[in-house]
Amino acid sequence: MxxxxxxxxxxxxxxxxxxxxxxxxxxxxxxxxxxxxxxxxxxxxxxxxxxxxxxxxxxxxxxxxxxxxxxxxxxxxxxxxxxxxxxxxxxxxxxxxxxxxxxxxxxxxxxxxxxxxxxxxxxxxxxxxxxxxxxxxxxxxxxxxxxxxxxxxxxxxxxxxxxxxxxxxxxxxxxxxxxxxxxxxxxxxxxxxxxxxxxxxxxxxxxxxxxxxxxxxxxxxxxxxxxxxEPADHMVAGFVGAGAVLPIDDVAIHDAGRCSVRLGDAAIQARICQKVASNSDMRNGRDLGLCLRPEDIWVDDAGTLRGSVEDCVYLGGRFRLMVRLDGDQILPVYATKRARIGEAVGLVISDGWVFDRTEDEAA
Amino acid sequence: MQAVSRLRGFVPGTVRQMAGNRSSDRLLPWLLVPVFVISILPMARLAIEGVFIGGVPSTDYIRDVLGNSTTWRATTNSLYTAGLGTIISLLIGGAFAFLVALTDIRAKAVLVFCFMIPMMIPPQITALAWVQLTGPSSALLNAIGMAPAMGSPQPLYSAEGIALLLGIQHASIVFLTLRANLRLLPREQIEAARLAGARGGRLWWQIILPLTSPGLIAGTAMAFVTALGNFGIPAMLGIPANYSTLPTLIYQKLAGFGPSVLGEVSVLAMLIGAIAICGVALHHRLLGKRDYRLMGMVGRPLDIRLGARRSLVEIVLWAVLIAILVVPLMGLIATALVPAFGVKLSLSNYSFDAFYEVLFVQPSTIRAFHNSFMLSVGAAVTLVAICLPLAYVIVRRPTRLTHLVNLMVEVPYALPGVVLAIACILLFIRIPVINISLYGTLGIIFVAYLARFLVIALRPVMNSFSQLDPALEEAAQACGAGVGRRLRDILLPLAAPSAAAGALLVFLTAFNELTVSALLWSSGNETLGVLIFNLDDSGDTVLASAVAVVVVIVVITLMTCFQLASRRLPKGVVPWQT
The missing domain is CATH 3.40.50.300 (P-loop containing nucleotide triphosphate hydrolases)
Incomplete structure (x- = not known):
């Protein structure tokens, strides 16, 4: 009780x-x-x-x-x-x-x-x-x-x-x-x-x-x-933890709360919020967001997602890079090696979270 | 086990228990009742005289008084002398406060102590001393052969003379409030400004002055209101020059004794009260817009180095002190020592006869000392007991009613003492219901003192309550302590030093008080103020000066005792101490 x-x-x-x-x-x-x-x-x-x-x-x-x-x-x-x-x-x-x-x-x-x-x-x-x-x-x-x-x-x-x-x-x-x-x-x-x-x-x-x-x-x-x-909305995703929320517009739902999302040239496998998965209206539009945490992203030259390094900070044991994607979004990424500012890198994303990005003002 | 059950019993109880808790909170406004009785009721009683004629509401008195040109001349004079006096107070008190608090001048403690003395000397004595110092019959100037020619006008018998003495008298009020503010000014904020490149005048005008503006505003308002109600100085200097202010106009009306005296006096009193309330309301408005709560380490003194200019600054400060304190006192002492008023004082003819006469021949002096002492101690103790809960209600449970009370308690202090005295006579000549008359006893003076000095005791306690972190009280509340318990265990001990400071100020002010008791005394119940006034009035200026000198010596001795004991007292008890 x-x-x-x-x-x-x-x-x-x-x-x-x-x-x-x-x-x-x-x-x-x-x-x-x-x-x-x-x-x-x-x-x-x-x-x-x-x-x-x-x-x-x-x-x-x-x-x-x-x-x-x-x-x-x-x-x-x-x-x-x-x-x-x-x-x-x-x-x-x-x-x-x-x-x-x-x-x-x-x-x-x-x-x-x-x-x-x-x-x-x-x-x-x-x-x-x-x-x-x-x-x-x-x-x-x-x-x-x-x-x-x-x-x-x-x-x-x-x-x-x-x-x-x-x-x-x-x-x-x-x-x-x-x-x-x-x-x-x-x-x-x-x-x-x-x-x-x-x-x-x-x-x-x-x-x-x-x-x-x-x-x-x-x-x-x-x-x-x-x-x-699994942040419920944009505010929580941004306030809790490091990471980025990117707007997405193309989602293909799989079973068991999983989906694939297109980001530039890359296809990303991600988890999806149940509310969004079950409601087709919400998926058609630009109100969905993809929350990416730095530990789910790797620097890998084979990666189809391309970007350039904006900033590189040593955190002790690892580096945190800020990578600017072609679509002008910035992603935080953990890396094992120092990168030059301006260097072009490829990224591989292993996980993400798709949720309704609209802030629910009426609730 | 029993203890555990008692703890368990403390969890939220029944609705009845809640009602009990809430009603104990609702009892708090009842604390305002004594304030109504002692400070608002007499005023209301006097106001009734102004708007009723023979029990019928009437605007005749108001029309008469407001239609009379002498009223407006006196109002203009009051505003002019009080305004100019406040500017002088601000200049002297402000300069002393800033220099003492922020720079590395030497002998600060002595300087501060001496600067406080003018406030503790009754205005009549100050005026007496200055008149005797500067006039053609000046004992001191005659002794050194520098007196103006006989028959030449006394320069102080003028509006500017009144303003000058008002300014000197109340400079310590500005000093005290401003210094309290400056003490809270953290060093970092000035250091940050200096690192940002501010220096000299820019540092003063853009950082220090704005940060201390709450203290400046409060000090200015208090000095103005006090100057407005001052009777002694315009009476001694204005009446001979036929220059009247509102308080002296009231006094002259009373001396005239017509059938409509009380009604007219009542209207004039309301006028002066209205001006005072406007001043205080303006002060609250200005303060309300500023919330300069100062962050940072407090308590580390700031010592701006004056360098080569230090000695010059020190010389100027001491010269001002000598001019406003030492010289007039010398004049007073010189008068007390001459064999007869007007006789030139010399090394061969000085005499202590006057001192012998007042101290050992006339029993009234000792009696007056005794009365004044009892009255001022009684007032100080009673007022602290009233002010602790009252300040709590005003600061922590603000309502429209407490705002009103907060303004109204200023009125008996701002009004001239004679007006308050009349109000008290009207109200207490026969107390309704119990049919006892306080008139002709020390009791009526005591009640009048409570009304007049309430605000002096209240303000320091209010200040310390508003500076206390509310969490201190809330923590006690979460521990289960009710209102009474919190007041007793937490708030009272923490506010004790400021309450003691308030009590000390009440005591020192009441001990010297002249104008309230002037109408309320009766044979055997005279105060020191009355004694000096009566002696001077009957032409015994030398004897009056002698009593005044004794009073000043007693006050300075008392202040010295507190100064010496200050190291053993909690911080903040001695109001002028760092």
């Missing part, structure tokens, strides 16, 4: 629709990432869930109980929702020690001193910060502060932990360490986690499922690998 349900949630600020008819079901213990460019409404959605904002329409329920339902005048305050939240700015209270910061939820709930101390120690141990209990938060580094914030959530045994871009203020190395820390935390506690980020690598590395948001809507919600291999 899903533990957190959002049904047709809408929230406007003035004329601006920050969240538009969003529905979302999150299972108990699931790690869900809300991914999208800035201004897509992901943070607003998180704040609606936490109760800091009241939706204009729709129902939010936790464990089957409505906590926000404007139609029925239900609005449970954040303090009564038992959700933990970790902010980008950590939001540690500078006038309290680390231990008191962590123990504050227990203090509010009126637990006794001994019980409190034991739980604080346990929570601090989980994030490996026991020696820092008596320090002031300002004496800690960014990563340590974020771990204190996490421990503060953990100690109250929340129904879910909400994380609002928690790694955005940390440097690259620390980010990887903290990603691991969040994952360990998730595996150990089994807590439901909802993680807002604009960084797709972060989302893919941690989440069981990712909801890609754009302009207040969820464009696609799926496991990271599905999102990567």
């Amino acid at each position: 899903a533990d957190i349900n959002l049904s047709r949630i809408t929230k406007s600020f003035g004329d601006y629709r920050a969240v538009n008819q969003v529905s979302l079901d999150i299972a108990d213990g699931e790690f869900v990432a809300l991914l999208g460019p800035s201004g897509c409404g992901k943070t607003t959605l998180l704040r609606l869930l936490a109760g800091f904002e009241e939706p204009d329409g729709g129902v939010i329920s936790l464990g089957g109980q409505a906590v926000a339902d404007p139609a029925n005048r239900v609005m449970v305050n954040p303090e009564a929702r038992n959700l933990g939240i970790v902010f980008q700015s950590y939001a540690l209270w500078p006038h309290m020690s680390v231990a008191r910061n962590v123990g504050y939820p227990l203090e509010v709930r009126g637990l006794g001193r001994a019980e409190r101390d034991a739980r604080i120690a346990k929570a601090l141990a989980t994030v490996a910060l026991e020696p820092y209990a008596d320090r002031n938060p300002t004496e800690l580094s960014g990563g340590q502060r974020q771990r204190v914030a996490l421990a503060r959530c953990l100690v109250m045994e929340p129904r879910a932990v909400l994380l609002d871009e928690p790694l955005a203020n940390l440097d690259v190395h620390l980010r990887e360490t903290m990603q691991q820390a969040f994952l360990d935390f998730h595996r150990r506690t089994g807590a439901t986690m909802i993680y807002v980020t604009h960084d797709q690598a972060e989302a893919m590395a941690m989440a069981d499922r990712i909801a890609v948001m754009d302009r207040g809507r969820i464009r696609q919600m799926a496991a990271p690998e599905t999102l990567y291999r």
